[in-house]
Amino acid sequence: MNPSRRGLILGAGAASVAGPAFAQSNDGLDLNGRFVQGGFVMGRAAPRAMVFVNGEALITASASGLFIVGLDRDAPPYVDIEVRAGNSVGARVVHRTLSIAAGSFPSTRVNGLPQSTVQPSDPALLARIQDEIALKTEGFASRADADDFRSGFVWPLDSYRVTSRWGSQRVLNGTPARPHYGIDLAAPAGSPIRAPADGIVTFARPGMHFEGGLTLIDHGQGLITAYLHQSRIEVLPSQRITRGQIIGRVGSTGRATGPHLCWRMKWRDRNCDPSLLIDQTAPENV
Numbered sequence: 001m002n003p004s005r006r007g008l009i010l011g012a013g014a015a016s017v018a019g020p021a022f023a024q025s026n027d028g029l030d031l032n033g034r035f036v037q038g039g040f041v042m043g044r045a046a047p048r049a050m051v052f053v054n055g056e057a058l059i060t061a062s063a064s065g066l067f068i069v070g071l072d073r074d075a076p077p078y079v080d081i082e083v084r085a086g087n088s089v090g091a092r093v094v095h096r097t098l099s100i101a102a103g104s105f106p107s108t109r110v111n112g113l114p115q116s117t118v119q120p121s122d123p124a125l126l127a128r129i130q131d132e133i134a135l136k137t138e139g140f141a142s143r144a145d146a147d148d149f150r151s152g153f154v155w156p157l158d159s160y161r162v163t164s165r166w167g168s169q170r171v172l173n174g175t176p177a178r179p180h181y182g183i184d185l186a187a188p189a190g191s192p193i194r195a196p197a198d199g200i201v202t203f204a205r206p207g208m209h210f211e212g213g214l215t216l217i218d219h220g221q222g223l224i225t226a227y228l229h230q231s232r233i234e235v236l237p238s239q240r241i242t243r244g245q246i247i248g249r250v251g252s253t254g255r256a257t258g259p260h261l262c263w264r265m266k267w268r269d270r271n272c273d274p275s276l277l278i279d280q281t282a283p284e285n286v
């Protein structure tokens with residue numbers, strides 16, 4: 001907490017209640033979630049309250065007061081959440097500092113990948129990859145005014161085996177690479193993939209160089225899940241989908257050595273672990 005900054009925020013006539021970390025109180029802000037690197041914070045505040053994360057105005061709570069904040073793999077040990085509701089006359093500012101646990105991210109080696117998917121060098125391929133990055137970026141830039149994360153997630157596969165954990169440091173064909181920002185769920189080719197929560201499809205396209213068949217779903221406030229390597233896509237861009245609905249089929253398209261779903265999640269520009277949202281629900285309305 002930074003008293004001088006709070007002093008700056010509070011104008012004449014403003015009221016402030018700054019509770020201790022983790023307090024579930026009647027001051028207008030309830031928080032829960034997984035306070036760990038790669039996790040998230042879910043909150044309930046006043047409808048349309050502005051939410052500041054480490055001093056930056058990032059999101060607005062939904063019409064029912066819900067919001068979500070993603071914590072990336074390198075999240076610092078503390079995160080500061082502040083909500084402001086009302087106008088300059090009746091402003092209400094509530095503030096929490098949460099401590100964020102360190103994640104554990106093992107190192108994994110993946111061998112036998114086609115070299116063109118590890119260190120592409122062909123100019124035509126590099127141009128294609130740039131085009132695909134632009135398309136994906138557009139899909140990830142979607143910001144649905146929704147709180148479809150409020151009931152947490154269900155697993156996207158009926159049965160699966162986790163073959164690579166989220167956040168692991170990767171060594172691909174012997175070359176150190178970016179951390180793995182997905183959780184790999186192995187399942188037989190053709191297994192149905194289900195939406196883990198309601199949302200809107202913002203991208204659905206087969207044949208991506210790295211991702212193969214790729215679908216993105218916007219669950220609101222910049223929370224977007226991704227489904228890679230699909231053998232078949234069964235939704236269309238802009239389609240509204242509901243939790244449990246089949247969106248595609250498990251495959252091994254793109255950079256994959258066998259049939260699996262690489263399940264990813266972003267909150268705005270941060271990469272987060274989607275499995276941490278399983279069975280999590282927003283704070284109750286009290």
Ligand SMILES: [Zn+2]
Pocket residue numbers: 164180182183184261262263
């Ligand atoms: Zn993966």
